[in-house]
Amino acid sequence: MNTRRVLVVHPAADLYGSDLQLVEAVRALGMAGATVKTELPESGPLHDYLHAAGASTDVRRFPVLRRSALSPRRVIPFAASLGPAVAAAADLLLRARPDVLLVNTLTIPWWILAGRIAGIRVVVYAHEAEAGRGRLVAAGLAAPLLAADRVIANSGATTRVLTADLPGLIDRVVTVPNGVPDTGEPAPLRERIPSDPMRCVVVGRLSPRKGTMVALEAVATLRARGIDTTLEVCGSVFPGYEWFESELRARKEKPDLAGSVRFHGYVSPTRPFLEDADVVLVPSFGESFGNVAAEGMLAARPVVASAGLGLSEVLMNAPKTGLLVPPGDPAALADAVETLAADPALARRIASAGRAEALARFSVERYRRDFARAVLDV
Template structure:
């Protein structure tokens, strides 16, 4: 198959890491896979493009100068007409609005759109109407978790059943070192409100009254850093909280910790939870979005209500006082990550969606939702045949 992915990239986060694994994996299976990268000149975008090119995936850089950019749209349309892909697969809002329209004008046989995350603007009625309107151009809708599909139904009025759910995949690293018995926490992610860092700092301050040696490493950068530093100072956490800035890869930070915390207020998937599990670390995560689908609560980690610093503090204390249980959760987490979330499994599902859509693409306009459900069922069946029923 000739497959053109379209994505808006500013840096390397969850969706970008997904593409860094998926596109080379599809290419390794013999498909002609390319990426049209919408960007605004960010260094992180160039880093992402370079990494894909080193994996032998061709990248077309399309500079955007506005959220809706007619010049970028024209260039993207010419690129798609020139390459004549069988499948065009868009990721994130800018790519949906530019890539799905351009893909339809370019007469691509199949259009696929993946939704990746929770966003504050999705609550706007005007945006929801525009998003649903553009989405009708796609043959197949993919959500990275059932939790995200439900959120999109609630916030924008999508039919949750119309989404094929395809979780992100992960590749196995070398066996991780055993977790420390010391009460060490790690959180990895952008310093933005939805990631819940402020809630975590409040929880750590509460927990330290029972676990005085508790420490937290914060890996990530973002606009909230000055405010979070001030919060840590106000809570008396200067000596127990470290701000590391952007860290890539995050593995060493996770390996230094006994427990990884994902305190997000909204999370389409929660890749850092899966990365922590792959590194054999217990995870405490918010019961929101895709996180409950990653964790097997009670076996690989623990879930707490989002935004509840008192509940989060109680669970932190619980694990800090029980290193043996913490290590057992981490061991079970690595087993689950490699068995249930392998990149091969993710690639199988996406590849099957493409094949099914190409076979039935002529019925797109009359049965979009039914077509997506049919594609999802076919993809799951293919994955079971490859990996065994779980």
């Protein structure tokens, strides 16, 4: 097999969903015989994971499109940084001459232009299918993909959103659903009776669109109904979103939640927190896939998630494999948890069916084969 050289650019060095999926992607490319180098804009724990997966890594500062960058105060300096960023990226590509440039996520689209300038095959790995965007904004964000040779979407939901905004992408999009590693047989779901306390967990970025506040309000609702419920919150914020964490922490100190919510910051691995829970909450307003939901299923814990986009795809056999509720509805989220609290046997059946489903549909073996084929065009 001829060795192919792949340069991967990624917008962060954390260990959240798209970061960990990149590790699986790198492993897939290495197993297919490619050599992989990654460029990240910062230092962080992801470097060690990428090294373990067989990639070399480098820190190279480049702009990343975040909502905070588009504020009135920041948008002009951010825009001014793009020209030099494209020039520097093109220079790197012209010197390195990789066979493939893999641009991971839609938040660094100037790398696509740099790849075109350098005459490199460009593959974009799309993890974004966010709900609630205006059609014009969505099309604008997706438009740079028209300059890519191939777009890999992490779910059918992502494919549908991207091609609805830009039908011209249809012929170049390949759907490769995420592969989620299973860390082994989980501890059994805790034995409980309906009157026992309920332990909930939410894992992910502390962000309005992740629905963290919805989870807190749902717990407050449950406690108001007389159901002793606690919530473990695992996650941290992007720089610029510290205000949201402050709001969450202020909310948890109010009398109806006092003592029932704990913040743990970023955690890795997440499996111990998932296994300690009676139910895994995924209250996001829009996920392109929803790795946490799949991880909760693999941990054999009942998952309650927001309906729509990728989460409905992960829990496509709900209510057998998990429960879906309307996004942004704390009362509905509380109702679902209350249903599981009142019927431990149902919770156990959902947990068992969810694990079996996740093992069957989200195996890393299937993912590695399909992803490498899409990137390397073999």
